[in-house]
Amino acid sequence: MMETVRTEKKDRLRRMKSREAIGLAxxxxxxxxxxxxxxxxxxxPDDVEALNRLGKAFMELGRYSGARSAFESAARISPYNSxxxxxxxxxxHLEETARPPKQGKVVSPYLFIEERGKSCMTALEKPAGLETLGRMAAGDSVELRAxxxxxxxxxxQGDYLGQVEPKLGMRLTRLMRGGNQYEAAIISVNPQDVSVIILETYRHQDTRGICSFPTDRRDERRKAYWTDALLRYDVDSDLDEDEAQVVDWRESYGDSVELTEDQEPAESLFAAKGARSGAEDDEE
Structure with a gap:
């Protein structure tokens, strides 16, 4: 009986500390x-998720030897851990660096959920090299520059990561110059490519009748399962599968970049999966 109580207390402590670690990230x-x-x-000591989180934190700090040790330990315990x-x-492909830690926060995925006509996923064109992309991870905030x-x-840090698909980029550039504001974050990254999500955070009164991301109702079927992964922040590689869900902007929006006012507002691209319960399930 006493052993069961001690085990339950340790499990509660693990869940509490895991939530704390995720919040800090x-x-x-x-x-x-x-x-x-x-x-x-x-x-x-055999908690694979904690080892992966530790490795991730070390990577963000540029302490690659510590990161390597943590991930190697995770791989020994779970050889098929992706x-x-x-x-x-x-x-x-990374070396120890004296570069200061990144100051940007990991973006909360809830900023990008259920934003009707205000969110869009896209794969970047002309991506940067491995040395730069290797330092990035899902959930990292990025900057848009026209x-x-x-x-x-x-x-x-101002390092180039890639270029938004030309037709979407041209549309957003024009809206930005009209006063709109946007935020963006990485949703998946690997040595060959990087995908981001872009969110309209402010619509200027001069563009109030213009939808940033017009689309059709087919996008109701596209669900953002990556939300849970961003909450865990330690599962960047799980996002590889969403390459099939990163939409070619031209497929849904067509070739026109005219900022017409009669376009149908986009349906939500993303479906919330129960924020609190989802996060706790991931930690367990």
Whole structure:
């Protein structure tokens, strides 16, 4: 009986510390995330999720030897763990760096859920090289920068990541110059490509009748299962499967970039899956 009580207490502590670690990551506090995940591992040395979270935190801090050790431990315990394997491959191309830790926060996925006509996923064209993409992860906030008729995507340090598909980029560039504001975050990244989600955060009164992301009702079928992955923040490689769900912008929006006012507002691209319950399920 006493043993059962002790086990239940330890399990509750693990869940509590896991939630704390996830919260710290979403705030971008990677130093403290390292410490909390280490606390979990002192009690549960074979906790693969904690090892992956620890590796992720080390990567964000540029401490690649620590990250490699954490992911190698996860891979030994769970040889088929795709998270550990993917990040070990990424680390092969990264070196220890004196570069300061990223100051940008991991974006809360709930910013991008159920925004009618205000959200869009897209795969970037002309992606950056492995040295740059290797430092990025799902959930990282990125910057949009208009350059002539192009819309470039950069990380928080100003490094080029890729270019938004020309027709979408031209449309958004024109809307940005009209006063609209947008935020963006990475939803998947690998050595060859990177996909982002773009959210309209402010619509200027001069563009109030113009939908940023017009589409058709086929997009009701496209569900953003990546939401749960961003909440965990430790499962970047799980997002590889969403390549089939990253929509070619031209497929749904057509070739026109005219900013007409009679376009049908986009249906929600994303479906919430129960925020609190989903996060707790992931931690367990």
């Amino acid at each position: 979403l705030e971008g506090d990677w130093e403290q995330a390292v410490e909390v995940n280490r606390e979990v591992l002192r009690l549960f 998270i550990a394997k993917k990040n070990l491959e990424r680390l092969l 350059k002539e008729h192009m819309l470039l995507v950069e990380n928080q």
